[in-house]
Amino acid sequence: MNAINEQWPEAQDTAVLRLITAGSVDDGKSTLIGRLLLDSKGVFADQLRAISGSKYTRAPDQQYDLALLTDGLEAEREQGITIDVAYRYFATPVRKFIVADAPGHEQYTRNMVTGASTADAAIILIDASRVKDGQLLPQTKRHSTLARLLGLQHLVVAVNKMDLVGWDEAVFNRIRDAYQDLADRLGIAAFHMIPLSALSGDNVVQGSPHTPWYRGLPLLSLLETLPLDPVRDTGQVRFFVQWVIRHQGSGPDAFRGYAGQIQSGSWRVGDTVQVLPSGQTATITRLLRGQQALDEALPGDSITVVLDREIDVSRGDLLTDARVPTNVRQDFEADLCWLDQQALNPARLYWLKIGTRLTQVRIQAVHTRRDIHELRAVAWNGTLAMNDIGRVSLRTRDALVLDDYASQRCTGSFILIDTATNQTAAAGLVRLA
Incomplete structure (x- = not known):
């Protein structure tokens, strides 16, 4: 962070916005973060030299492959995909940013959950050239569902690669209508939508001459103005x-x-x-x-x-x-996002970690599983496999202080750990309402 503070000394005492990019494969998430870093002067010269000489570059001549600024794993560069969450830091005179680049592949949905769990805002990218007949891609729906479940404060929908559709306002409007329908079905109260090109930088840090019909702010200016509740304080100690x-x-x-x-x-x-x-x-x-x-x-x-x-x-x-009554219980319901390759086994005990508290837990029943295509929870009494999201009943060995996740995150969220392998099996959100 020293380099950031030296570059923008006036940003040292400003608020921090934690955000995550999400969406489907090849929607341009890594490229967008690279563009934000480059145009906000958050990239060092030696980093640019390194990516310009990389054997994995897929950029046209005289252009940087900005995705390489965040895709640091060898396998990511070889395959041209994001596998693990990468965190990058930059600052402007107005605000500091911690940005997480999440994978788009369905098999890495659990990585997106990890990155979004500490985020204040999500940028959902949509490739304008891949939306046909107003049909959004499944991962766009899945990541939007997760952003809603995790209670992120702000949602920004970045319609990327508008240059590939000739900056057509009608295409943008069709995507906006499709996403509005998705938001209504998920219960997303509000979102911001921006037409942009991460590759060329249009509407990322500066405005674009190609979108005279767009009246909103460029992406970075919007991120600088999003209101933040830094502590989400409910008054309960x-x-x-x-x-x-x-x-x-x-x-x-x-x-x-x-x-x-x-x-x-x-x-x-x-x-x-x-x-x-x-x-x-x-x-x-x-x-x-x-x-x-x-x-x-x-x-x-x-x-x-x-x-x-x-x-x-x-x-x-x-x-x-001591003056405020506190909810202590052993039995409760929660939404689980299953993260482990080993499916949920109701016959087994798991470790439950909430805050610094560790206790054993048994999953009593699975009630529903979320259908990502129908965008609703459907009755389910089977198991949960990797990347499934479901509502379950649990019983812990010890009594715990629990709050509904929507009102208190620290005592409303937990992880499950496999007692045999010590792998993180699931992330859970307490639901008491």
């Missing part, structure tokens, strides 16, 4: 204990503290906390950020909490506001 600190050993200034990050809510010295799942309570006597004493800790602060009495607190416990 959620603090997972990451580490129990024994400071100064047995010295006169010794104390035991509990280190972690406040996910939501705020604390002041003197507040009463409850330790869950045990239910014990205590009062905060000190809040520390490193060696610095704080009067108040806010969402996103990494702190050490010191309590007024010795109680049993361990890694994985959750500290909350």
Whole structure:
């Protein structure tokens, strides 16, 4: 990040927008990110020299193959596809950006879920030359569905390769109508749509003379103006204990503290906390950020909490506001995106990790599976295979603090881990409503 700060010193204190590019294969996701990096001066000269001399370049003469700026794996460059999520960083005087380039192939849908889980916005790319009779490609529908399920704040639809259809406004309008129908069926309240060419840079950072009929902002200007709720704060205090600190050993200034990050809510010295799942309570006597004493800790602060009495607190416990009732349960429903090559096996136990808490869980039943073509959940009592999305019932060994994902992400999302292979088996979103 030092290079970014040196280039745009005024951006050091600006907000960070985390975004992901998604869509079908060859829609131009990697090229678009490369164009954003190049035109925002986020690429070093030696990087340009490296891609210009690459044996894998597929660009015309005198042009850079911008996809090579993000496709870093040898297999990606050989095949001309994106396989794993690649993260890139750049900044403008207005905002910092962390952008994830997600694969378009169906078999790598799980990688898209990984990248989107921490994103604020998604750019769904659509190749204008591949939309026939208003029929969007399956992966466009799948990634839009995932963006909706994951609750991303903003959705930008980039209609790419408009140069291949002669910058025809009628083509753009047909794609806009098709996507509006998709958004209505998925329950997407609003989205932005931009006609562009990632290869030539039209409407990416600068406007384009080819689209006098387009009245909106170029992509980068739009990303700079998207409003952000940086902490998604619901007011409910959620603090997972990451580490129990024994400071100064047995010295006169010794104390035991509990280190972690406040996910939501705020604390002041003197507040009463409850330790869950045990239910014990205590009062905060000190809040520390490193060696610095704080009067108040806010969402996103990494702190050490010191309590007024010795109680049993361990890694994985959750500290909350004792005055606010908290939902603790073992049985619940969730949407699962199955990530493992081994299909779901209801007869097996899995590890469930939520925050820093690890416990065993059994999947009691599969209720529905999402049909990506019909864009709805259909009744299902079978298993879930890799990239399937389904609603399930689970029962954990230990009682957990759970919130609906839509209201509280830190206690509303989890992963399942295969107890035999230690592979991440699924990503889950708690559904309590």
